[in-house]
Amino acid sequence: MQLELRGITKRFGDFTANDAIDLTVEPGEIHALLGENGAGKSTLMNVLYGLYTPDEGEILVDGRPVSFSSPADAMAAGIGMVHQHFMLVPTFTATENIVLGAERTTGGLLDRRTARRQVLETSERFGLQIPPDALVADLPVGVQQRVEIVKALLRKASVLVLDEPTAVLTPAETDDLMRVMRELAAAGTSIVFITHKLREVKAVADRITVIRRGKVVGQADPGATPAELAALMVGRDVRLAVDKAAPAPGRDVLRLDEVRVADPAGTLLLDDVSLTVRAGEILGVAGVDGNGQTELARSILGLLPPTSGRVHLDGDDITGLDVHDVLARGVGYVPEDRVHDGLVASFSIEENLVLDLLADERFVRRGVLDRDAMQRNAGERVEEFDIRTGSAAAAVSTLSGGNQQKVVLARELSRPLKLLVVAQPTRGVDVGSQEFVHARIVRERDAGAAVVLISTELDEVRALADRIVVLYRGRVAGEVGPDATQQELGLLMSGAGTAAPGPTTTSGTEATA
Numbered sequence: 001m002q003l004e005l006r007g008i009t010k011r012f013g014d015f016t017a018n019d020a021i022d023l024t025v026e027p028g029e030i031h032a033l034l035g036e037n038g039a040g041k042s043t044l045m046n047v048l049y050g051l052y053t054p055d056e057g058e059i060l061v062d063g064r065p066v067s068f069s070s071p072a073d074a075m076a077a078g079i080g081m082v083h084q085h086f087m088l089v090p091t092f093t094a095t096e097n098i099v100l101g102a103e104r105t106t107g108g109l110l111d112r113r114t115a116r117r118q119v120l121e122t123s124e125r126f127g128l129q130i131p132p133d134a135l136v137a138d139l140p141v142g143v144q145q146r147v148e149i150v151k152a153l154l155r156k157a158s159v160l161v162l163d164e165p166t167a168v169l170t171p172a173e174t175d176d177l178m179r180v181m182r183e184l185a186a187a188g189t190s191i192v193f194i195t196h197k198l199r200e201v202k203a204v205a206d207r208i209t210v211i212r213r214g215k216v217v218g219q220a221d222p223g224a225t226p227a228e229l230a231a232l233m234v235g236r237d238v239r240l241a242v243d244k245a246a247p248a249p250g251r252d253v254l255r256l257d258e259v260r261v262a263d264p265a266g267t268l269l270l271d272d273v274s275l276t277v278r279a280g281e282i283l284g285v286a287g288v289d290g291n292g293q294t295e296l297a298r299s300i301l302g303l304l305p306p307t308s309g310r311v312h313l314d315g316d317d318i319t320g321l322d323v324h325d326v327l328a329r330g331v332g333y334v335p336e337d338r339v340h341d342g343l344v345a346s347f348s349i350e351e352n353l354v355l356d357l358l359a360d361e362r363f364v365r366r367g368v369l370d371r372d373a374m375q376r377n378a379g380e381r382v383e384e385f386d387i388r389t390g391s392a393a394a395a396v397s398t399l400s401g402g403n404q405q406k407v408v409l410a411r412e413l414s415r416p417l418k419l420l421v422v423a424q425p426t427r428g429v430d431v432g433s434q435e436f437v438h439a440r441i442v443r444e445r446d447a448g449a450a451v452v453l454i455s456t457e458l459d460e461v462r463a464l465a466d467r468i469v470v471l472y473r474g475r476v477a478g479e480v481g482p483d484a485t486q487q488e489l490g491l492l493m494s495g496a497g498t499a500a501p502g503p504t505t506t507s508g509t510e511a512t513a
């Protein structure tokens with residue numbers, strides 16, 4: 001199927017998110033859509049998927065104009081979309097999710113056998129392995145994504161939109177998705193692929209369209225170098241390498257002594273983790289997602305009290321302190337899940353920029369919020385972090401994904417810090433802003449903060465960290481320098497080269513200690 005978007009314009013109030021965009025996607029083509037945060041990529045795809053009505057322009061399918069007033073219309077015309085945030089029901093099985101809304105029923109009941117067979121057939125045909133009877137909540141993110149893709153394919157999608165599909169995937173899951181994309185394209189499905197990872201674009205794209213500030217600025221050749229692609233996206237040269245001097249570590253700021261965290265069933269999520277981070281150094285924490293990184297950050301912050309072991313900040317025992325007390329001691333926190341843990345969606349950008357700073361006399365006078373000060377602060381932060389918004393008084397939920405991430409960073413880096421804990425700092429952030437975020441993290445280090453950098457992006461960890469620990473099944477599998485090779489890190493991340501046992505359970509007394 002040939003898809004053509006012609007002169008699409010979409011405005012929000014007096015802000016033009018898409019400005020007369022033309023885009024043609026040929027049958028069986030993988031068409032990458034590149035652009036900085038807030039460029040208008042998701043908006044354009046939401047227009048295509050019937051979620052937004054364009055103010056101007058038209059959509060043509062095989063040369064015929066079509067008009068979609070809902071995703072159901074778009075799906076009926078053969079367009080499928082996998083969103084950045086999946087839209088699955090966690091308590092339903094994979095099969096139930098896939099057939100939801102298009103189910104065949106007999107006497108009002110779901111025809112489970114037919115549904116299951118269809119799911120298996122589609123997943124086998126495209127090499128998308130799915131356990132049909134597993135609950136979605138129990139599946140790894142990469143498999144949940146396959147459920148979304150099978151769901152679209154089962155509805156006979158001949159154009160599949162993937163909006164930042166690799167942001168949450170492990171490297172192995174990403175490779176797998178790339179393979180699936182190539183196979184789908186070879187079988188005639190067209191794919192619109194949105195990503196900020198230029199290497200992926202080079203690996204799979206047949207054609208590349210770049211948009212900037214709502215307009216198409218050009219097509220790029222898939223043979224272009226990442227630096228050339230970055231320059232076209234951002235409109236200037238981008239340094240893809242991080243500039244940083246040798247560290248000058250000072251006193252111990254953070255010390256974890258044999259920290260253990262067990263879940264209610266007694267499985268150890270953090271297992272005897274001991275580590276020290278000094279002022280003026282960045283400790284990188286590498287590992288495949290789900291090996292204790294989240295629990296590590298949360299136990300330092302006081303969001304998840306350790307089952308046993310101690311956490312010290314600047315010599316003080318802060319184990320068991322409330323998160324507000326920990327933050328008030330000069331700790332900054334950029335959580336991996338910005339939507340749930342970093343922002344209040346319905347609050348304005350101004351308000352989100354001072355969350356957790358409500359004891360700060362810059363913004364609160366005699367218990368009353370100083371709106372003028374908040375406005376001034378927002379103006380400065382928006383400018384400094386290049387947050388793309390029409391107005392800082394707008395709800396933070398109206399920002400593009402990457403710009404929401406910048407709000408969290410701008411807030412956390414706006415006060416003097418002893419310790420900065422950052423998880424996945426550049427997830428969903430465009431290459432130009434990645435450069436900026438990396439430079440800001442190094443600046444915190446150079447100003448004397450101890451930094452814990454948790455990232456599943458090995459390139460990021462190696463570029464920023466002064467030392468790297470690898471977490472594997474809740475344990476520190478090893479410590480290496482920043483010059484460790486990808487292979488050495490990969491081995492530690494897979495559990496090879498360590499004596500770490502499989503998932504352990506606490507023995508009764510320890511679990512409750």
Ligand SMILES: Nc1ncnc2c1ncn2[C@@H]1O[C@H](COP(=O)(O)OP(=O)(O)OP(=O)(O)O)[C@@H](O)[C@H]1O
Nearest residue numbers: 012017037038039040041042043398399400401402
């Ligand atoms: N519902 C809305 N109301 C107001 N403004 C909006 C709305 N949705 C999007 N915008 C604005 O439109 C612009 C484009 O956003 P969009 O989500 O399309 O960007 P994007 O290119 O997908 O960015 P990212 O790479 O960060 O995901 C942003 O500046 C955003 O703030």
